[in-house]
Amino acid sequence: MDTFSCDVLVVGGGGAGLRAAIAVAETYPNLSVTVISKVYPMRSHTVSAEGGAAAVIKSGDSLDEHAYDTISGGDWMCDQDAVEAFVREAPDEMLQLEHWGCPWSREPDGHIAVRPFGGMKNQRTWFAADKTGFHMLHTLFQTSLKYDGIRRHDECFVTKLLMDDGRCQGLVAIEQATGKIQAITAKAVILCTGGCGKIFPFTTNASIKNGDGMALAYRAGAALKDMEFVQYHPTGLPFTGILITEATRAEGGWLLNKDGYRYLQDYDLGTPQPKPVLRSMELGPRDRLSQAFMKEQEKGRTIKGPYGDYVHLDIRHLGAQVIDTKLPFVRELCLKYAGLDPVKEMIPVRPVVHYMMGGIHTDIHGATPMPGLYAAGEAACVSINGANRLGSNSLTELLVFGARSGKAAAAFASGQRAPNPSVLAQAQDEQRRLEGHFLHKTGGTERIATLRVAMQDIMEQSAGIYRDASALRQAVTKLGQLQERFHNLALDDHSYTFNTELTSALELSYMLDLAQVIIASALQRQESRGSHQRNDYPGRDDGKFLAHSVAYRAQDGSPRIEYLPVKITRWPPGQRVYGR
Amino acid sequence: MPPTVMLEVSRYRPERDDKPVFQTYEVPFRDDWVVLDALNHIKDQLDGSLSFRWSCRMGVCGSCGMMVNGRPKLTCAAFLSDYLPGPIRVEPLNYFPIMRDLIVDITAFLEKLKKVKPWIVRDEVWPLDKGEYRQTPEQLDVYKQFSQCINCMLCYAACPVVGLEPGFVGPAAIALAQRYNLDSRDDGAKQRMKILSDHAGIWGCTFVGECTQVCPKHVDPAGAIQQYKLAGALDTLQSFLLPWSAR
Numbered sequence: 001m002d003t004f005s006c007d008v009l010v011v012g013g014g015g016a017g018l019r020a021a022i023a024v025a026e027t028y029p030n031l032s033v034t035v036i037s038k039v040y041p042m043r044s045h046t047v048s049a050e051g052g053a054a055a056v057i058k059s060g061d062s063l064d065e066h067a068y069d070t071i072s073g074g075d076w077m078c079d080q081d082a083v084e085a086f087v088r089e090a091p092d093e094m095l096q097l098e099h100w101g102c103p104w105s106r107e108p109d110g111h112i113a114v115r116p117f118g119g120m121k122n123q124r125t126w127f128a129a130d131k132t133g134f135h136m137l138h139t140l141f142q143t144s145l146k147y148d149g150i151r152r153h154d155e156c157f158v159t160k161l162l163m164d165d166g167r168c169q170g171l172v173a174i175e176q177a178t179g180k181i182q183a184i185t186a187k188a189v190i191l192c193t194g195g196c197g198k199i200f201p202f203t204t205n206a207s208i209k210n211g212d213g214m215a216l217a218y219r220a221g222a223a224l225k226d227m228e229f230v231q232y233h234p235t236g237l238p239f240t241g242i243l244i245t246e247a248t249r250a251e252g253g254w255l256l257n258k259d260g261y262r263y264l265q266d267y268d269l270g271t272p273q274p275k276p277v278l279r280s281m282e283l284g285p286r287d288r289l290s291q292a293f294m295k296e297q298e299k300g301r302t303i304k305g306p307y308g309d310y311v312h313l314d315i316r317h318l319g320a321q322v323i324d325t326k327l328p329f330v331r332e333l334c335l336k337y338a339g340l341d342p343v344k345e346m347i348p349v350r351p352v353v354h355y356m357m358g359g360i361h362t363d364i365h366g367a368t369p370m371p372g373l374y375a376a377g378e379a380a381c382v383s384i385n386g387a388n389r390l391g392s393n394s395l396t397e398l399l400v401f402g403a404r405s406g407k408a409a410a411a412f413a414s415g416q417r418a419p420n421p422s423v424l425a426q427a428q429d430e431q432r433r434l435e436g437h438f439l440h441k442t443g444g445t446e447r448i449a450t451l452r453v454a455m456q457d458i459m460e461q462s463a464g465i466y467r468d469a470s471a472l473r474q475a476v477t478k479l480g481q482l483q484e485r486f487h488n489l490a491l492d493d494h495s496y497t498f499n500t501e502l503t504s505a506l507e508l509s510y511m512l513d514l515a516q517v518i519i520a521s522a523l524q525r526q527e528s529r530g531s532h533q534r535n536d537y538p539g540r541d542d543g544k545f546l547a548h549s550v551a552y553r554a555q556d557g558s559p560r561i562e563y564l565p566v567k568i569t570r571w572p573p574g575q576r577v578y579g580r
Numbered sequence: 581m582p583p584t585v586m587l588e589v590s591r592y593r594p595e596r597d598d599k600p601v602f603q604t605y606e607v608p609f610r611d612d613w614v615v616l617d618a619l620n621h622i623k624d625q626l627d628g629s630l631s632f633r634w635s636c637r638m639g640v641c642g643s644c645g646m647m648v649n650g651r652p653k654l655t656c657a658a659f660l661s662d663y664l665p666g667p668i669r670v671e672p673l674n675y676f677p678i679m680r681d682l683i684v685d686i687t688a689f690l691e692k693l694k695k696v697k698p699w700i701v702r703d704e705v706w707p708l709d710k711g712e713y714r715q716t717p718e719q720l721d722v723y724k725q726f727s728q729c730i731n732c733m734l735c736y737a738a739c740p741v742v743g744l745e746p747g748f749v750g751p752a753a754i755a756l757a758q759r760y761n762l763d764s765r766d767d768g769a770k771q772r773m774k775i776l777s778d779h780a781g782i783w784g785c786t787f788v789g790e791c792t793q794v795c796p797k798h799v800d801p802a803g804a805i806q807q808y809k810l811a812g813a814l815d816t817l818q819s820f821l822l823p824w825s826a827r
Contacts, residue, residue, distance in 0.1 A: 101700040110714030142698040206635040449624030492628035498680035
């Protein structure tokens with residue numbers, strides 16, 4: 001076992017993690033900061049984000065309008081103090097990234113260009129063509145290299161948080177290259193490990209998105225907030241689930257059913273116009289668009305395909321020049337993975353699991369109630385996304401709350417004594433657990449993939465776009481059975497060198513825990529709000545459920561759900577109005 | 581369409597193998613499957629001990645580069661149908677130390693990346709309240725293609741100089757240096773030139789152009805290296821002819 005220590009330990013090298021690490025290095029240069037990640041930072045899933053990042057910068061726009069769009073988009077589940085902080089700090093964070101070299105798309109005079117986006121009343125989405133996440137991540141990664149104070153443990157897989165008397169004091173990880181156990185003590189830990197889309201079978205998410213940080217925090221006693229809110233993006237390519245960015249619709253793309261009809265007009269989203277209209281039709285919010293697809297499917301107006309029903313996204317009328325300038329990646333992805341050229345053909349699309357609004361419960365500084373434990377990005381729930389995140393808010397969220405959590409964790413760490421060395425004993429126990437349960441395990445009959453597919457099917461059937469109590473109750477039982485079967489895993493690989501079967505098994509165990517939390521939270525929320533739609537409770541119920549669910553892990557491993565009030569500052573709950 | 585296709589996959593488990601050996605697997609053929617899907621089928625259904633890296637499956641994270649029938653490829657973008665009737669030979673990327681099976685050690689690349697200072701160097705840093713550094717679409721176009729590199733390492737696996745001279749900074753890192761040099765917001769070109777001018781830098785390149793050929797993102801590292809050589813030569817020449825000029 002190798003032991004290390006540092007002041008601030010960031011888990012995850014995506015947008016939030018790198019922004020947090022840079023914030024520590026810049027604001028408290030005397031502190032040591034380490035970024036530990038199971039992949040090299042530039043492989044993190046931030047890389048796949050396409051459309052853009054929202055921040056008010058143009059005249060005619062206002063912070064209040066950004067806040068209102070976000071809050072109404074989130075069906076009033078957002079904490080409004082968090083949203084106000086978010087919209088206020090967003091422009092400077094985005095400018096900072098520009099100063100660090102992000103190749104933002106520009107207006108002819110050299111100023112930042114912005115584009116419309118779903119659910120946004122004004123144009124405020126900054127973009128780097130349609131590879132915004134890629135450019136943001138590489139800019140942050142390359143910039144992070146200039147700080148000698150930032151150390152990295154690349155390709156190290158975290159298995160446990162070290163807790164001492166309710167305080168987080170570090171973690172245990174496997175160095176994948178050697179299989180060696182690392183015990184790293186720290187005065188503060190920031191979890192920036194992203195979401196857990198891989199719990200579902202059909203997702204835009206990369207294979208690494210297993211909710212590692214969420215599960216680590218949950219197992220350590222922290223709460224997971226609003227986990228029932230799962231975002232389906234309305235436009236994914238069938239089979240692969242590859243994201244076709246909302247920017248296609250922002251630039252003027254249309255969604256058409258099998259009759260070539262712009263069906264969104266039938267779902268209280270406005271009337272079709274030739275040019276895109278903000279907060280209307282194809283620029284409505286993602287939850288409403290994905291729900292409209294399901295209704296359209298019920299009416300038999302979608303198109304049958306080998307990988308489920310789909311509708312058409314038509315961008316042909318934009319022309320090759322606009323597509324090549326503003327949506328080049330969409331064209332590249334369609335040519336490569338759908339075998340069609342969107343300049344000449346319509347793109348088949350269907351709703352696809354994309355984003356977790358829920359996550360580790362934090363305050364507006366990224367702090368959990370457990371001293372020393374912080375979270376930011378998709379792994380966290382502050383909450384600015386409420387029951388439905390608006391497109392282009394999550395990339396900005398990485399920056400604003402990555403920076404906030406970095407500064408808060410650094411301030412906390414600078415006033416703390418070094419961790420108690422006795423926590424290292426827990427690392428010894430963890431090493432024994434990993435060897436006994438996995439590396440040296442013999443016997444067993446279950447394959448990892450079998451259990452993973454079973455879990456994914458349960459989730460799609462019970463926690464999809466529309467839900468009801470009976471399917472959710474069945475899911476509780478079935479997931480319990482999968483947890484049992486997990487103990488009977490058969491493992492082929494007993495090597496210490498880059499054992500990806502071991503990490504796959506650990507990822508599966510994280511996902512099973514989180515699947516149970518999603519189902520339990522969804523079962524208890526007896527109302528429909530944003531992305532959480534209950535066939536048996538079709539209306540929003542502010543009287544009972546204008547509240548965040550917070551899930552704790554009970555002694556027996558099952559989730560226990562409590563509720564916290566939503567913070568309302570200036571926007572009392574109202575009706576969500578789009579297209580009128 | 582054949583019902584199955586054979587994959588010959590390079591295996592190396594340092595605890596038991598002296599050198600890499602091939603293992604053959606039969607996988608279902610599907611015309612929408614890429615080589616990575618076939619590898620995942622092997623791992624999920626046939627042999628959980630096969631190790632390889634992958635993540636996004638959409639050609640942007642850069643994790644899944646391997647040699648497919650002797651050519652460096654992103655396996656998430658290499659369709660089985662392009663390799664019929666098989667067998668398809670899958671090996672780790674050339675010229676990198678092999679850690680395990682299809683996984684290579686890229687730590688040296690990470691060090692090279694840092695060496696070229698891939699960040700904005702400014703003579704005058706603006707405070708944020710002064711707004712964005714202006715950059716016209718034309719100025720963006722000057723460096724845009726060099727900013728598309730996903731660090732997938734295919735160009736290193738294609739580069740004969742990397743094979744002969746492991747200290748060579750290599751195509752992707754040089755292209756990245758040029759990405760910043762050509763950025764109208766950057767003043768760091770001279771610092772980067774100093775780093776790249778040593779023998780392990782650009783002078784090692786024999787201009788084979790393989791790097792540009794194999795790039796999945798249409799970056800032109802060979803072009804970057806040529807631009808650098810020219811700038812370096814002029815710089816050297818200028819120091820002889822105009823030793824008093826400001827440098």
